[in-house]
Amino acid sequence: MRKPSLRAYRIVSLFLLGCLLFNYPVLALFNVGATAAGVPVLYVYLFVAWGVTIALAAVVIEGGT
Amino acid sequence: MLQGWVIITVSFAYIGLLFAVAWFADKRAAAGRSIISNAWVYSLSLAVYATAWTFYGSVGRAATDGVGFLPIYIGPTLMMLLGWFVLRKMVRIVRLNRTTSLADFVASRYGKSALIGGLVTIIAVIGILPYISLQLKAVSNSFQILLGYPEIVMPPKVGSMVVMQDTAFYVALFMALFAIAFGTRQLDAAERHEGMVAAIAFESIVKLIAFLAVGSYVAFFMYDGLGDLFARAASRPDLGILMAPLGAAAGSYASWVWLTVLSMLAIIFLPRQFQVAVIENTDERHLRRAAWVFPLYMLAINIFVLPIAFGGVLHFPQGEVDADTFVLTLPMVQKAEGLALLVFIGGLSAATGMVIVETIALSTMICNDLVMPVLLRTRAFRLTEQRDLSSLLLDIRRAAIIALLMGGYFYYLLAGEAYALVSIGLISFAAVAQFAPAVIGGLYWKGGTRLGALAGLSAGFTVWVYTLLLPAFAKSGWLDAELVEQGPWGLELLRPTQLFGLAGLDQITHAMIWSMIANVGAYLIGSVVRRQSAAEHVQATLFVDVYQQTGEPGSAWRGATSASALQTLVGRFLGPARAAELFMSYARLRGVTSVDELEGDRDLVRFAELQLAGTIGAASAKTMVATVAQEEPLGLEEVMTIIDEASQVIAYSHRLEEKQQELESATLELKAANERLKELDRLKDDFISTVTHELRTPLTSIRAFSEILHDNPDLEGVERQRFLALVIKESERLTRLINQVLDLAKIESGLAEWRTAELDMREIVLESLNATSAIFKARGVQVEMRISPVTPRVMADRDRLMQVLLNLLSNAAKFCTPGSGRVELRLSCDASTVRVDVSDNGVGISAENQALIFEKFRQVGDTLTDKPSGTGLGLAICRRIVGHFGGRLWVESEPGRGSVFSFDLPAAAGAADPGSLAAGA
Known part of the structure; x- marks a missing residue:
């Protein structure tokens, strides 16, 4: 049968990383009243983690094999 | 400058621009230079996901529970990662089967079942109506608010005016016309809408620009950057909760997770998403670009949601302005007229994009999977005999679009005021999530059956109606509120919002948990309770193993028909001219010059069925083709x-x-x-x-x-x-x-010469004794001889056999004690062998040496003290000679009691010589 490519494993790994990043308990770590440059850390964390996930997706999925 | 006529003129000018884009795209497509066959355009068209709900509603939700709106956009990000597996598989299946819609897809997977197609269509229509009503509400509200400029007035309550004066009614009407113009101008065998996709991609750019513009305006012009905005919000005690909003209310993390799952499913199973992501996909590789560009779009359109929400809450006195309208009202209150108009156009873009694609997708489903199967099966209509049905198909779709928007409008009248935008949308998300078990299961599990899919879809949908739709009706006053609060017949366990006593969850999470349990459970039970039919198994294999197919899928058509009958049939749905064109090109492909020369074999039938499937769906196409071609049940x-x-x-x-x-x-x-x-x-x-x-x-x-x-x-x-x-x-x-x-x-190399002849063993034995008698005499050893009277002859070389006997006898003489030695030579035989034993009463050979003496250069005795008295090769040669003639040579001995060397040879065929010889020597 077809053997999954390395790319496929990377994609699935990235998906699992995403599930971890945007879930309890990681979210709870940032769910505190503190702020970074005036912005609540939870908001900063969410958008940064989101951006990183997207960037990784671009590299993994569109990058060369 | 924000008078009513200006707003309307700009709106129509914008819609005209959309038509221009669509017209241009269609023209390019006709010329074979498609502009939508592009990974960027594909990614942007997926952004039809961001509707008026995103545009207006996200801010509304953010104003009450902070980041609670984000899972709706993070879920799709995660799902697009898996899109490379799931969506790609769907795209491949759709291309091979000419699938026209989600209902067609599910029906096709489960044995081309018209019943499943119909059920999926009904669920989709009922589930999506609230979502369409949401768009109407958003557009009409934003129009009315903008019309009130420079005052900020919330639109009047629904139902407080007659229908003919209600803006939402006209919005619905115009949107219906708009969708009809876009999606039902012509009938296409591939059911692709190049112009529509191009317009959607264009709209995605417009709504993004509009939202980013208002976002940066609020963050950087009204306030002094994000830090300033959040710092002011933090100083307000009533907003403190928004700084760390998760987990504050019970079940908050659970609702976060469920919203993520819900949106992951919605990005595939919303009819419009399935339409743009799967049906309109022109190249599987575009999914790669979309996997990150589309999430990036989501990120961009959400980045200013929180600043706008906080800006609105800070700016407006509590409760005076609906948070769902902050995007529009903030520029208005700042007298930024141009920006307000841009926002309105952005919202219009978001709403029209959604409505166009959704209604086109739904109308295809209604036409192909609900109306046509019924019409075709009802003999009274005699549809199967009509000549040209293509205009009827278009009419059904147009009627469906109008019905959908009117349905959306009435839902808006009914329940529109009771909920915020986001809540309405989530009800629809939960409805389409019911497709997940049947579709995902059907993609990866061949064992999923028609019965299972029917059971799962029905069970999930029923729970959805009970736990989400009924409470919505009750909330709008359409049903008795007692039903929700007390449960039916006062049974508290059956309360729709706390089914079986499951409390403490928000409504969506609660509904998702129960509906998924019912759905997946029924799907599994239904699938394992009965073996699937052969036809179902064929389709299941086609879907699950789609990557292993090389060409067209196999066909269940086995009967033959004529090419012209098939062409007439296809012509009735696609128009005779188009059908003639299709069949002609097929004929050329087959290498014949005219359609009449085509054989009506199963390939041609399959070809016709595919063309029809692209127009009226797999289930109806099967019914139609069956009217001209005999379908035989799929045999073993x-x-x-x-x-x-x-x-x-x-x-x-x-x-x-x-x-x-x-x-x-x-x-x-x-x-x-x-x-x-x-x-x-x-x-x-x-x-x-x-x-x-x-x-x-x-x-x-x-x-x-x-x-x-x-x-x-x-x-x-x-x-x-x-x-x-x-x-x-x-x-x-x-x-x-x-x-x-x-x-x-x-001997060893096989070069020895053997003069094999029939020999009398007695003669040789006697001769050898004569030859050695001198030795025995010299050593004073007594020799006895016992020779059986009748001995068969043997086949051997006389000289070689003599050599063996001489060797054995001289050895015996050698190892006997001089004077008292006794040697006995015995010749005996049975039916098949002749045996010779030479025994002595000499020193004997120990057990461990018995095997060694037959090896080359091995002599028994201490080589250091005893002088070797032989060459050490004699016995080795003897054994080989005997072996050559098919016999064995061996020794039996005990130290001190003498030894017996024996060999046997097979008797030669033929009678033994009679005769007797006396013993003695």
Whole structure:
């Protein structure tokens, strides 16, 4: 049968990383009243983690094999 | 400048621009230079996901629970990662089967079942109506608010005015016309809408620009950057909760997770998402770009949601302005008229994009999977006999679009005021999530059956109606609120929002948990309760193993029909001209010049069915084709063929495995042969060194005695004589040794000459005794002889056999004690063998030496003290000689009690010689 490519494993790994990043308990770590440059850390964390996930997706999925 | 006519003019100008984009795209497509066949355009068209709900509603939700709106956009990000597996598989299946919609897809997977197609359509329509009403609400509200400029007035309550004066009604009407104009101008066999996709992608850019513009305006012009905005919000005690909003209310993390899951499913199963992501996909590889561009779009359109929400809350006194309208009202209150108008156009973009694609997708489903199957099966309509049905198909779709928007409008009247935008949208998300078990299961599990899909969809949908739709009706006052609060018949356990007492969850999470349990459970139970039919199994295999198919999927059509009948049939749905064109190109592909020459074989039937499937869906196409071509039920043979295809791969890998095993065993054999060669080589070396050693011993003696004779010319005569005798004896021994080595080498190499003849064993035995009698006499050994009177003849070489006997006898004489020795020679026989025993009463041979004496150069006894009295080759040669004639040579002995050397030979065919010989010698 077809053997999954390395790319496929990377994609699935990235998906699992995403599930971890945007879930309890990681979210709870940032769910505190503190702020970074005036912005609540939870908001900063969410958008940064989101951006990183997207960037990784671009590299993994569109990058060369 | 924000008078009503300006707003309307700009709106229509914008819509005109959309038409221009669509027209341009269609023209380019007709010229074969598609602009939507582009990964960027594809990614942007997926952004039809961001509707008026995103545009207005996200801010509304953010104003009440902070980041609670984000899972709706993070879920799709995660799902797009898996899109490379899931969506790609769907795209491949859709292309091979000419699937026209989600309902068609599900129906097709479960044996082209019209019932499933209809059920999916009903769920989708009922589930999506609230979502359409949401768009109407958003557009009409934003229009009315903008119309009130410069005042900020919330629109009047729904129902407080007559329908004919309600903006939402006209919005619905215009949107219906707009969707009809976009999606139902012509009937396409591929059900692709290039112009629509181009317009959607364009709208995605417009709504993003509008939202980013208002976001940066609020964050950087109204306030002094994000830090300033959040700092002010933090100083308000009532907003403190928004700084760390998760987990504050019970079940908050649970609702976060469920919203993520819900949106992951929605991004695939919303009819409009399925339409743009799967049906309108022109190239599977575009999914790669979309996997990150679309999430990036989501990130961009959400980045200013929180700043706008906080800006609105800070700016407006509590409760005066609906948070769902902050995006529009903030620029208005700042007198930024141009920006307000841009926001309105952005919201219009978001809403129209959604409505167009959603209604086109739904109308295709209604037409192909709900209306047509009924019409085609109802004999009263006699549809199967009509000539041209293509205009009827278009009319059904147009009517469906109008009905959908009117349905959306009435839902808006009914329940529109009771909920915020986001809540309405989530109800729709939960409805389409019910497709997930049947579709995902159907993609990866061949065992999922039609019965399972029917059961799962029905169960999930029923729970959805009970836990989400009923409470929505109750909330709007349409149903008695007691039903929700007390449960039906006062049964608290059955309260729709706390089913079986499951409390403490928000409504969506609660509904998702129960509906998924019911859905997945029923799907599994329904699938395992009964074996699936052959036709179902064919479709299941086509879907699950889609990557293993090389060309067109297999066909269940086996009966034959005529090409012209099929062309007429296709012509009735696609128009005769288009059908003639299609069949002509098919004929050219087959290498014939006209359609009449085509054979109406199963390939042609399959071709016709595919063309129809692209227009009226798989289930209806099957019904229609059945009217002209005989469909025979799929026999065991066909199923076996399908299974064969799958097992070919397995067989191939088995063969590979076998080859590998063969290779391995060959390697082992080679290794063994190599070992054997090495062993032989070693034996040869041993032999040579032994022979050399054995030759050297007599040579050394000869040389020593010769030197003595040479150096002492005056040696005494007696002494000289003795030395010369020794020299002669050693020379003889040397000669014997060399002869024997050569002899052995000859025998071993197979070069020895054998003069085989029929021999009388008695003769040879007697002769050998005569030859050795002198030796026995010299050593004083007594010899006895016992010869059986009747002995069969043997096939052997006379001289060689003599050699064996002489060797054995001389050995016996050698090892007997001189004087008292006794040697007995016995010749006996049975039916098939002749046996000779030579026994002595000599020293005997120990058990461990019995095997050794037959080896080359092995002599029993201490080689250091005993002078060797033989060459050590005699017995080795004897054994080979006996072996050559098919016999055995062996010894039985005990130390001190003498030994018996025996050999036997097979008797020659033919009678034994009669005769007798007396014993004694």
